Amino acid sequence: MCGVFGIENNENAAVMAFAGLITLQHRGEESAGISANGDGTTYNTYRSMGLVAHIFKERILNILSGKVAIGHVRYSTHSESTIINAQPFVYNCIHGTIAVAHNGNITNFEQIKNRLAKSGSIFNHTSDTEIVAHLLAENTGKTFGQIMKKAVQCLQGAFSLVLIQGNKLIGARDSFGFRPLVLGKVGKSYVLSSETSAIYAVGGNFIRDVKPGEIIVIEKGKIIESLQLAQKEKEKLCIFEQVYFSRPDSILRDRSIRDARVEMGKYLARQMKHIKADIVVPVPDTGIFSAKGFSMHSGIVMQTGFIRNHYVGRSFIKPSQKMREITAKLKLFPIRDVINGKRIVLIDDSLVRGTTAQKIVITLRNAGAKEIHFALSSPAVISPCFYGIDTPNKSKLIAAVKSVEEIREFLNVDTLTFLDINNMKKACGNGDVNHFCSACFDGKYPSPIDRKKLLA
Ligand code: SF4
Numbered sequence: 367m368c369g370v371f372g373i374e375n376n377e378n379a380a381v382m383a384f385a386g387l388i389t390l391q392h393r394g395e396e397s398a399g400i401s402a403n404g405d406g407t408t409y410n411t412y413r414s415m416g417l418v419a420h421i422f423k424e425r426i427l428n429i430l431s432g433k434v435a436i437g438h439v440r441y442s443t444h445s446e447s448t449i450i451n452a453q454p455f456v457y458n459c460i461h462g463t464i465a466v467a468h469n470g471n472i473t474n475f476e477q478i479k480n481r482l483a484k485s486g487s488i489f490n491h492t493s494d495t496e497i498v499a500h501l502l503a504e505n506t507g508k509t510f511g512q513i514m515k516k517a518v519q520c521l522q523g524a525f526s527l528v529l530i531q532g533n534k535l536i537g538a539r540d541s542f543g544f545r546p547l548v549l550g551k552v553g554k555s556y557v558l559s560s561e562t563s564a565i566y567a568v569g570g571n572f573i574r575d576v577k578p579g580e581i582i583v584i585e586k587g588k589i590i591e592s593l594q595l596a597q598k599e600k601e602k603l604c605i606f607e608q609v610y611f612s613r614p615d616s617i618l619r620d621r622s623i624r625d626a627r628v629e630m631g632k633y634l635a636r637q638m639k640h641i642k643a644d645i646v647v648p649v650p651d652t653g654i655f656s657a658k659g660f661s662m663h664s665g666i667v668m669q670t671g672f673i674r675n676h677y678v679g680r681s682f683i684k685p686s687q688k689m690r691e692i693t694a695k696l697k698l699f700p701i702r703d704v705i706n707g708k709r710i711v712l713i714d715d716s717l718v719r720g721t722t723a724q725k726i727v728i729t730l731r732n733a734g735a736k737e738i739h740f741a742l743s744s745p746a747v748i749s750p751c752f753y754g755i756d757t758p759n760k761s762k763l764i765a766a767v768k769s770v771e772e773i774r775e776f777l778n779v780d781t782l783t784f785l786d787i788n789n790m791k792k793a794c795g796n797g798d799v800n801h802f803c804s805a806c807f808d809g810k811y812p813s814p815i816d817r818k819k820l821l822a
């Protein structure tokens with residue numbers, strides 16, 4: 367998962383991109399970068415490993431002059447977590463200089479890369495994003511939108527892209543719309559962002575989603591092109607965005623993430639109406655709104671049972687298992703007075719490997735919890751993601767290899783409840799429950815994937 371942000375027609379484009387990236391930091395903590403275009407030809411770019419606030423000091427932002435800027439925060443799902451793969455990438459080609467930043471995973475990347483390599487293309491990075499630049503270079507058209515359309519139509523999988531070409535800011539989204547991309551406006555500047563919260567953070571207003579399969583070209587405060595990819599698909603927005611990834615103050619497909627999570631909690635409470643408990647305790651931060659919903663529906667009071675250390679980042683998006691485990695250990699501290707002697711409904715967003723949850727349960731038991739009824743505001747994760755979220759392969763997904771009762775025993779909880787998949791979709795959808803990808807919960811992949819990788 368990554369976050370992308372773009373702004374045009376703005377004297378402070380790089381500073382605005384910085385503010386956007388700070389707001390999108392939860393989508394990737396490994397590296398960040400900003401590329402700004404000064405005069406239509408000169409690109410000022412800075413990329414580094416680490417967090418946005420640590421990378422972009424005032425002296426760095428001062429050299430990123432230009433009226434158009436794009437930014438990227440990265441968490442690696444496809445290639446190594448190194449500076450070489452930090453984005454945006456900048457290339458010189460037949461269409462001038464182009465900067466590109468990408469959220470998603472291109473599933474036919476290897477086939478396309480092999481074809482390009484055979485015809486002489488040289489690659490500087492190991493990331494799938496690089497092929498976008500090569501595909502742009504080998505296509506022509508009357509307008510940049512037409513060139514983009516030809517270039518990306520062979521891509522499979524997930525892509526939400528922001529680019530700069532000259533004074534233009536360009537956005538593109540795959541035909542399924544796996545990853546979000548939204549359009550907003552601040553003053554006379556258009557903004558593209560992974561989430562609406564970053565548009566509001568720069569003082570702008572949300573206008574609309576970039577449509578699945580849409581290529582949008584903006585120049586000097588005007589949308590000059592909006593083209594649609596020929597391949598028409600039913601929208602399949604990643605439902606994990608609602609469950610875990612997006613900020614609760616963001617809006618996806620006209621549905622507030624906060625409201626969706628509260629609703630998930632209410633559905634969980636309906637599923638668990640036979641459970642007797644004293645308090646509802648969320649695993650912060652993503653369990654908070656589902657716990658609120660559970661409490662509202664059940665009448666069981668919600669209590670803050672953990673203090674979260676905000677300096678250790680999100681454990682799900684740490685690149686290695688070792689880092690995830692250390693992070694999980696340092697992240698949550700129980701409040702003993704709240705926990706001791708209580709029957710607890712513990713609410714978290716999802717269960718992937720089970721190792722973090724196991725540690726949380728041990729912490730609660732050590733703090734004196736009498737009963738733990740563990741509830742997940744999503745169904746069991748049974749299949750890996752190939753569209754840009756770093757779920758491990760099937761053998762490491764606890765729900766793919768153990769039954770619910772075996773997981774309950776492994777976690778040492780009194781009861782274990784997963785949100786029913788239909789309830790999750792009802793909570794996340796605005797009436798239409800069919801526009802989501804939920805492949806990691808049901809194994810139904812909307813676009814072709816490599817079956818060998820699935821079975822790995
Ligand atoms: S497989 Fe899961 S995580 Fe991946 S895009 Fe689909 S719903 Fe999202």
